[in-house]
Amino acid sequence: MAKRLCLVTGASSGIGAALAREYAKRNWDLALVARRGDRLEALAKELKDAHGTQSLIIVADLADPKGPETVVKAVEKAGRHVDGLVNNAGYGLPGTYVSTSWAQQSYFIQLMLTSYAELVHRLLPGMVERGYGRIINVSSLSAFPPGAKGHTLYAAVKAALIKFSQSLHLETEGSGVHVTALCPGFTYSEFHDVNETRHMVSKLPKRWWRTAEAVAHDGYWAAETNVPVRVSGNWNKFIAAMFLILPMPLGIAWMRRSTRGIRSTEPPKQGPVTAPAAAAAKPKPAAPVKTGAASKTAAAKKPAARKAPAKKPAAKKPAPATPAKTGAASKTAAAKKPAAKKPAAKKAPARKPAARKARPQTPPAGTG
Numbered sequence: 001m002a003k004r005l006c007l008v009t010g011a012s013s014g015i016g017a018a019l020a021r022e023y024a025k026r027n028w029d030l031a032l033v034a035r036r037g038d039r040l041e042a043l044a045k046e047l048k049d050a051h052g053t054q055s056l057i058i059v060a061d062l063a064d065p066k067g068p069e070t071v072v073k074a075v076e077k078a079g080r081h082v083d084g085l086v087n088n089a090g091y092g093l094p095g096t097y098v099s100t101s102w103a104q105q106s107y108f109i110q111l112m113l114t115s116y117a118e119l120v121h122r123l124l125p126g127m128v129e130r131g132y133g134r135i136i137n138v139s140s141l142s143a144f145p146p147g148a149k150g151h152t153l154y155a156a157v158k159a160a161l162i163k164f165s166q167s168l169h170l171e172t173e174g175s176g177v178h179v180t181a182l183c184p185g186f187t188y189s190e191f192h193d194v195n196e197t198r199h200m201v202s203k204l205p206k207r208w209w210r211t212a213e214a215v216a217h218d219g220y221w222a223a224e225t226n227v228p229v230r231v232s233g234n235w236n237k238f239i240a241a242m243f244l245i246l247p248m249p250l251g252i253a254w255m256r257r258s259t260r261g262i263r264s265t266e267p268p269k270q271g272p273v274t275a276p277a278a279a280a281a282k283p284k285p286a287a288p289v290k291t292g293a294a295s296k297t298a299a300a301k302k303p304a305a306r307k308a309p310a311k312k313p314a315a316k317k318p319a320p321a322t323p324a325k326t327g328a329a330s331k332t333a334a335a336k337k338p339a340a341k342k343p344a345a346k347k348a349p350a351r352k353p354a355a356r357k358a359r360p361q362t363p364p365a366g367t368g
């Protein structure tokens with residue numbers, strides 16, 4: 001009998017890769033989605049070797065409005081259906097609202113909220129019909145306190161994901177479909193390199209941090225046991241509970257003060273974070289699909305999108321991040337890391353991020 005299939009977005013690093021490993025370990029097949037196909041291929045190989053997992057590699061930009069449809073069609077084309085959906089792809093857009101362009105903000109909403117909602121809308125009916133489904137929407141601890149200065153829409157979309165998941169949870173009761181909003185706090189991944197706050201959050205005490213693996217483990221079991229909202233980690237549960245009872249003016253005062261240490265109000269330096277590569281290149285062809293090993297296709301076809309940022313990232317040489325062993329994918333990437341890219345770096349912090357390949361960039365602020 002074919003294994004169940006879990007579609008994981010943002011599987012090329014961090015929490016998404018950890019959730020993919022978690023599902024593979026529990027005998028699921030996978031559809032792995034992200035823009036960096038080489039990372040997905042490495043993960044697919046790792047999981048095939050370790051668990052015999054069959055993986056569809058789907059290279060797609062989920063901030064492209066056609067992204068979710070492309071992904072779902074790719075799964076159908078492979079003759080599979082989706083039993084589990086992990087909506088996880090995401091990033092943080094630094095800067096205040098006025099210091100960023102609408103192109104950047106609308107791209108952010110498209111990826112972080114619209115693509116999540118569309119994937120659920122496309123996949124939930126089949127789950128209900130078959131009487132089985134697992135949906136994890138990756139939200140955040142930041143959904144609990146008042147919004148911060150900088151990363152203006154981040155807390156807003158993460159809070160929306162909690163409400164969205166709660167509604168779905170109630171709507172699917174008794175159908176065999178479980179829906180969970182997973183709320184990680186600070187997690188070792190590439191997230192804080194992408195949102196350019198590594199130098200700030202590295203100063204946070206260790207108790208604030210969890211590994212992507214611990215978060216993924218919590219998320220998997222929360223979905224299995226049909227918990228509507230799971231805050232990952234005891235410290236984070238305490239913080240979330242505190243903000244549920246704290247009077248709003250105190251919460252706002254707390255955020256006014258603490259925002260300085262965790263969120264950047266400076267617009268993105270690396271020519272906006274993450275991007276409608278599609279805006280620069282031509283619209284993406286249908287995502288390539290491969291079972292097991294992976295395709296070179298899309299990734300290879302669109303190098304333009306994968307160029308290193310115009311502005312030298314040397315300064316941004318990350319500090320801590322992913323724990324030393326995040327598996328083959330990271331190792332592969334690390335191995336590939338261009339020697340040229342390195343040194344300027346400041347002192348290396350304790351936790352070394354898996355080398356982060358340049359990601360697609362958004363158009364310069366102001367465009368679009």
Ligand SMILES: NC(=O)c1ccc[n+]([C@@H]2O[C@H](COP(=O)([O-])OP(=O)(O)OC[C@H]3O[C@@H](n4cnc5c(N)ncnc54)[C@H](OP(=O)(O)O)[C@@H]3O)[C@@H](O)[C@H]2O)c1
Pocket residue numbers: 009010011012013014015016033034035036037039060061062063064088089090091092111138139140141183184185186187188189190191192194274275359
């Ligand atoms: N790390 C934290 O402290 C933290 C805390 C709370 C919540 N979260 C949430 O956890 C989720 C995962 O973040 P992470 O910490 O694992 O960060 P990460 O290591 O940077 O991973 C982000 C993933 O999203 C993918 N992605 C980004 N833009 C995409 C796009 N346009 N289309 C398709 N895929 C895209 C990336 O893949 P490609 O670049 O290859 O496309 C990558 O696989 C996010 O939703 C984030 O908001 C993180």
